[in-house]
Amino acid sequence: MLTERFLRNRTGIQLTDAERRQLEAAIVDVRTIEARRTVIKEGEEVNVSTLLLEGFMARYIDDRKGLRQLVAIQVPGEFVDLHAYPMKRLDHNVGTLTPCRIAIVPHAAISALIEDNVPFARKLWFSTLIDAAMHRAWIFRIGRLDAVGRVAHFLSEMNCRLEAVELSDGQDFTLEITQADLAEACGLTSVHVNRVIRQLREMELCVFRASRVRILDRAGLERRGNFDPHYLYLDGQTNPASKESAS
């Protein structure tokens, strides 16, 4: 089922079977896209939204010199641009980081789905607000943490999000992004990210090599990154680590 991962393990907003079937039926197309392609440009009018099935996509804002700041990374099971449904026009670019498989849902179909189903509308609304919550965590990460903390926080977030859709076992997952991508996400340079990754390895917190993240000490990594997963609104939180006392 294509929509299987959507809102998987999110607290209190599971789709009903009927809703999931309806959403599934609203998909008009499934496509694959190569890595590193721009999919939507800022300012473009859109009338469909994109559910990411496989791969990683990014949302980013370019500065005047063309340097990009990632503002979100989407993982399988997430809508990349459901916020385009109410907004129609995006304030940022969307592109693939890896080869991706996506499902297309026309906005007209979404309108039909929620027309007579307010609870469903609220769930879709909620899902766009989880993105907003992640944005806030990113602001915190970049604004308050040092380089090691930022990367630790980022990897902790990815671990939790991927765990929710069964793409991480809680300490080991595939993350096919480059150190330069990580730098663009964390507001650092790729050179410095490289040194930070070495530090995390030397601290025996985690290893990131060959597109693979291996977390050696989850509690330690989360503590170093000041990470608390509550903003992800996940079910069955299994991360007591984050509640521990200050360093």
Add this chain to the structure above:
Amino acid sequence: MLTERFLRNRTGIQLTDAERRQLEAAIVDVRTIEARRTVIKEGEEVNVSTLLLEGFMARYIDDRKGLRQLVAIQVPGEFVDLHAYPMKRLDHNVGTLTPCRIAIVPHAAISALIEDNVPFARKLWFSTLIDAAMHRAWIFRIGRLDAVGRVAHFLSEMNCRLEAVELSDGQDFTLEITQADLAEACGLTSVHVNRVIRQLREMELCVFRASRVRILDRAGLERRGNFDPHYLYLDGQTNPASKESAS
């Protein structure tokens, strides 16, 4: 009218007169709050949302040492926590920066409003997504800009947002926040913010003194901050400055 400023000058989502009246009727209480009070603590369950009528409020996340990162500043006319309507529980704190006047809208009343009015629901949804768009701009600001750029971007944003609700004439407005608040918003220290403000004055871009911002060169300030107001989804954009070429 209490809701007068809500969604004022936002492109394509003006409330109808009937909707505005209904929203107005949904207000059960109007309160004033002192400056520097915490209003909602992270994790708290809420079943009302807060429309800010006067003053400035902030949303913030504390790190383990208690240092705060502002993730949003709300100005009059904005809902501070409408996202609590679908989410019920917030992932951040909410507090006042200045003395404030607020209107309380119970979630039950919101449900009643949108039950049989999908377009209205979409407008409320949209308004929470403008917050998300601002979050993204904040990520960009903190992640990609240097200190002078961050403050320039921040002040440009405030100018536009306040202009939309007639609290700025486009170059001159009251901003009752301290340099320390500005630092917490921009991921800087208050000492450095102070030096940055001096630089902006010396560059003859803008003056921030005694809770008053006076923009001397709007185009220049926006250029220095890499600011483009399109993410605010405002009507009648009067800021061609942002479209100019690279420095």
Add this chain to the structure above:
DNA sequence: CGAACGTTTGAGATGACTCAAGCGTTGTGG
């Protein structure tokens, strides 16, 4: 085998931070 790309390392530069002190304004109570 060479080109392209991502990673790694080194050396030096710099923007922002920390610590510390002084200044100015406001409000309050003796």
Add this chain to the structure above:
DNA sequence: CCACAACGCTTGAGTCATCTCAAACGTTCG
């Protein structure tokens, strides 16, 4: 009405995290 406390702003000097520039290395793929 003055004195002082509280708070926010300003400035200086020294430190440090991260950046920049540059080069080398490893891997993949055609």
